[in-house]
Amino acid sequence: MLFGKKGTIGLDIGSSYIKVAQLKDIKGGYELELFDMLPIPPDLIVEGSIIDSFRLKDSLKELIRKANIKIKDAVTGIAGHSSVIIKRISLPEMSEEELSESIKFEAEQYVPFDIEDVNLDFQILGPKEEAGQMDVILVAVKKDVVNEYVSVVKEAGLNPVIVDINSFALENLYEVNYEIEPEKNIAIVNIGANTININILKGGISVFTRDSAIGSNIHTEALQREFNLTYENAERIKRGEPLENVSPEDAFFVIESTSDEIIGEVNRSFEYFRSTTSQADIHEVILSGGCVLLKDFPKLFVEKVGIETKVIEPFKNIQIPKRFDMAYIQEIAPIAAVATGLALRRLGDR
Ligand SMILES: Nc1ncnc2c1ncn2[C@@H]1O[C@H](COP(=O)(O)OP(=O)(O)OP(=O)(O)O)[C@@H](O)[C@H]1O
Numbered sequence: 001m002l003f004g005k006k007g008t009i010g011l012d013i014g015s016s017y018i019k020v021a022q023l024k025d026i027k028g029g030y031e032l033e034l035f036d037m038l039p040i041p042p043d044l045i046v047e048g049s050i051i052d053s054f055r056l057k058d059s060l061k062e063l064i065r066k067a068n069i070k071i072k073d074a075v076t077g078i079a080g081h082s083s084v085i086i087k088r089i090s091l092p093e094m095s096e097e098e099l100s101e102s103i104k105f106e107a108e109q110y111v112p113f114d115i116e117d118v119n120l121d122f123q124i125l126g127p128k129e130e131a132g133q134m135d136v137i138l139v140a141v142k143k144d145v146v147n148e149y150v151s152v153v154k155e156a157g158l159n160p161v162i163v164d165i166n167s168f169a170l171e172n173l174y175e176v177n178y179e180i181e182p183e184k185n186i187a188i189v190n191i192g193a194n195t196i197n198i199n200i201l202k203g204g205i206s207v208f209t210r211d212s213a214i215g216s217n218i219h220t221e222a223l224q225r226e227f228n229l230t231y232e233n234a235e236r237i238k239r240g241e242p243l244e245n246v247s248p249e250d251a252f253f254v255i256e257s258t259s260d261e262i263i264g265e266v267n268r269s270f271e272y273f274r275s276t277t278s279q280a281d282i283h284e285v286i287l288s289g290g291c292v293l294l295k296d297f298p299k300l301f302v303e304k305v306g307i308e309t310k311v312i313e314p315f316k317n318i319q320i321p322k323r324f325d326m327a328y329i330q331e332i333a334p335i336a337a338v339a340t341g342l343a344l345r346r347l348g349d350r
């Protein structure tokens with residue numbers, strides 16, 4: 001297609017930054033075509049729900065203009081919170097077609113909402129050791145939440161083709177950038193402004209997901225409280241910008257003690273994973289999301305969690321053309337991870 005604008009964009013509608021990424025298929029892999037992001041006010045999306053779709057639409061339009069996006073087809077992602085259920089379940093062996101027919105019936109006992117109020121999807125993970133059984137990942141998303149996101153994307157002039165789950169986007173990104181080690185359990189931990197998404201992969205296959213409604217916004221709130229700052233100024237401190245009347249040492253103290261809360265939450269999810277599954281321990285953590293950019297956060301994380309930890313490299317195996325500001329892309333890479341993972345999805349993928 002010489003003049004066609006084929007392909008999709010990945011649109012990560014976070015509660016503090018909206019991001020867009022576009023990838024180009026090249027021989028043997030991918031090339032970054034475009035990445036951009038825009039901060040949004042903290043009151044547009046609250047607890048995963050779009051509170052102010054009017055202003056969010058305007059921000060999306062601004063991002064599209066700023067990033068010079070020509071493609072309309074957008075893959076967007078949502079997080080868990082209370083509106084998404086992801087469960088690994090065991091079912092009698094059957095074909096994908098058969099399961100499509102019966103998924104509603106099978107899902108009913110696992111979904112705490114009216115089954116008519118959710119969109120259902122599933123992925124068959126292959127046969128279990130026990131004969132005649134298979135493992136399936138069941139995903140149920142409340143229709144009204146999906147619709148909130150779909151409508152705002154449409155209002156921004158885009159065509160929402162897939163609504164993905166952020167944790168799964170990171171799993172796709174992981175597959176592209178990392179060698180799968182069959183014996184290892186790897187936890188991808190995405191810490192944004194208001195959400196933590198955890199996805200634990202065993203040999204590259206998801207065995208546990210959990211989202212918590214806490215994120216680096218508690219750093220912002222603590223700084224605002226402690227030093228009587230506006231949201232914007234607290235955000236500046238987090239980025240390491242100097243601010244009159246607040247010493248970097250005092251700020252760091254507040255940030256560090258607040259980080260403990262976030263890391264504690266991750267640790268509790270890890271504990272839950274260990275106690276509810278017969279899987280072995282977690283061997284490695286891959287950290288993603290804006291919280292990771294806080295000074296010394298990864299270091300503190302390792303100290304508290306005691307597991308080998310790496311910061312995600314979303315562009316490890318994705319070529320970045322010379323026209324990009326390399327230093328900038330590397331710096332914000334953990335923030336770009338979900339959008340890049342969403343941009344990997346192609347129509348027709350399951
Ligand atoms: N350079 C930086 N240094 C420190 N913190 C940063 C930096 N840039 C962004 N952050 C923080 O990271 C968070 C944003 O990260 P991210 O974009 O992953 O979240 P989000 O996707 O908007 O939120 P969520 O997914 O929870 O809705 C904000 O709390 C912001 O203050």
Ligand SMILES: [Mg+2]
Binds near residue numbers: 012013193
């Ligand atoms: Mg996010």
